[in-house]
Each structure stands twice: as C-alpha cells, then as structure tokens.
Amino acid sequence: MSKNPPELARLLPLLPLRDVVVFPNMVIPLFVGREHSIHSLEAAMAADKQIVVLAQKSPDVDDPGADDLYTMGTLASVLQLLKLPDGTIKVLVEGVSRAHLDAVESHDGALFGRVQLLESGSSHSDRELGAASKSLMSQFENFIKLNRKVPPELMTTLSGIDDVGRLADTIAAHLSVRLQDKQDILETLEVFERLEKLIGLVNAEIDLQQIEKRIRGRVKTQMEKSQREYYLNEQMKAIQKELGDLDEAPNEMEELARKIVKSGMPKVVAVKAKAELHKLKQMPPMSAEATVVRNYLDWILSVPWKKRSKIRQDLPAAEAVLNEDHYGLEKVKERILEYLAV
DSSP: OOOOOOOOOEEEEEEEESSOOOOTTOEEEEEEOSHHHHHHHHHHHHTTSEEEEEEBSOTTOSSOOGGGBOSEEEEEEEEEEEEOTTSOEEEEEEEEEEEEEEEEEEETTEEEEEEEEEOOBOSSOHHHHHHHHHHHHHHHHHHHHHOTTSOTTHHHHHHTOOOHHHHHHHHHHTOOOOHHHHHHHHHOOBHHHHHHHHHHHHHHHHHHHHHHHHHHHHHHHHHHHHHHHHHHHHHHHHHHHHHTOTTHHHHHHHHHHHHHHHTOOOHHHHHHHHHHHHHHHHSOTTSHHHHHHHHHHHHHHHSOTTOOOOOOOOHHHHHHHHHHHOOSOHHHHHHHHHHHHO
8 A cells, every 4th residue: 555645735724622533534523612613614614614623732722723733633524513502513524534734824713724635555565454454353343342332333334444544543433542542543644553553552442441340340249248248137137026136136235335335444345345246236136156245245344344442551461461471581571561662
C-alpha cells in the first residue's frame, strides 16, 4: 500500500471537540453549544457541508486557538443537524479522511483552518499487514467477550472490512482509552504501525478487564456470604420466636452488656467479656456452648472489680505474725517491716 502525496491546503470550517477523537468512516452524534462552534457549523452548512473536527488538548479551554488544538483532525461530512430548545445543536457527522491543520483563522465569529487532507499508507507487504490485522481481530474479539459495552455483532461488521487502515480506525473508535492514545492512533499514517499500537492498547484493555472481573467476583462472593449470614441469622431468630425464646434473649443480652460496662473491670478483661457476649448472641440459647459462655460471663461479672480491701498498717501486729510463722530470716523480716512502714 503506497502513500499518496498530500493535496494543497484548503480553508475549511473548524469544530473543536472536548474529549472526543473522530476517525475516518466513523459516524457520531455531537452536541455543539459554543458560539464560535455554532458559527462554524453554519458556515459548513452554507457551503458543501464539510467541516474539520479535531480534539482540544485541554477540555477546560472555552475559546481555543491554534495552540490549544491538536494538529491532526478529521474532515467530516454533516449528515444531520438539529437545533435544540436550549440553543445547542445536535449534529450527526461522518468522518471522511485525516486532515492536518496548518493554520487557524477567524471569519465572522467562526473558526476556519488551513488543512491538508492526508491518506494512510504502508511500506509493509500485504502478508505482513494481513498477519497484523488478524492478530488485532483475535485480540479485539477477546476484548469484546470481557466488555459488555461493545456489541458482539461488531465483529461481524469488522469481518466485512477489507481495508486494514479502515479496520484499525473502526476498532480504535470503539476502545475506551485515553484521548491521547486515540489521538496517537489518528496521527499514525503508517498502517502497520497503527495496527501494532492498537494490539498493544487492546492487550492492555484486556488485562484491565480481567482485573476488574476478578475484583467483581471477590466482591460478589463477599456480598453473597454476608447475605447468607444475614438470612441464617433471621431464620434463627424466627425459630427462636416460635420457641418463645426471642423475647427473653435480647433482654438478657442487654442486661449482660450493661453489667460489663458498669463492672469496672480492666479494659483487657472488658474486651474479652464483650467478645464472649458477641459469641453468645450468635448461639442457640439452649445449646451447651451457650451455657458455658453464660457461666463464664456470670463468673467474671461476680468478681468485685471496684472493691478494694483496706490495708492494715499495724507494724507490731505484722512483726508478731512474721515471728510466729517464720523462724529466723531476721534480715528478710526487717526489710518487710521497713517496706510496710513507708
């Protein structure tokens, strides 16, 4: 496939786009609301309904100039134009060919550009192009299987495209990749190189889709587990209610929780007690395990955590007890008495 020399520059209306790259042979609806863009559309409709659509480098610029626009765009034909009640215009365009922007001019409030129309080409053999396009088609088919946003019947459409450059552009138009990546594909006139870049992009998208699928699977499994536990707990409550245990159980649990808070037990003990209470709530009231846990909590709550015994500091009595119970050990008993005297 050989490249044809570019034609002389033509002056055509310009339509700057935010976050959109239009490829040749691509039909796409666009919503236009900026005043200069509306004037450009009017100029196109007054002539031969042809307009050059090209992406802005930043979507935040409201009044783009030459430095704010990519230099590679697409010559498009206006297929349909509809003025909406809010003043905006819905326009349906079809990409025709790549167009290189040489200069930007303004006439009567509309943007115009001096552009050269370019054609794709390749220095590679038909065999090489065929192998690359076959690889791209295979990878894109795998991508479609993972991505529900792309209709499966698109593969039938792609299978009927003989021109490999058009095939590459059609696939690029259906990829949800960054604007810069799509612009790079648009700017690649060498078809074989375009196919190679697309294979890399499609492979990256497949990896991303597989990661997202694994994450969705884990989330779904966790949700199903939580729903199952909730269902079983509700079932258990219903059974307990039928047995007449449900009314007593919440009161008992609330009373135990209050006692744990008011007991004055150390923090580490309270954490253990609350953990045991949580387990008790999940157990059938009449089970042996519930009885063991309930006895443990009753015992731990019976400990007088807030009470302290009074220390008798009667040194003569302490000395008498030491002498009575321990023979010898004079130095030890002397140290004990010194400690008690402090």
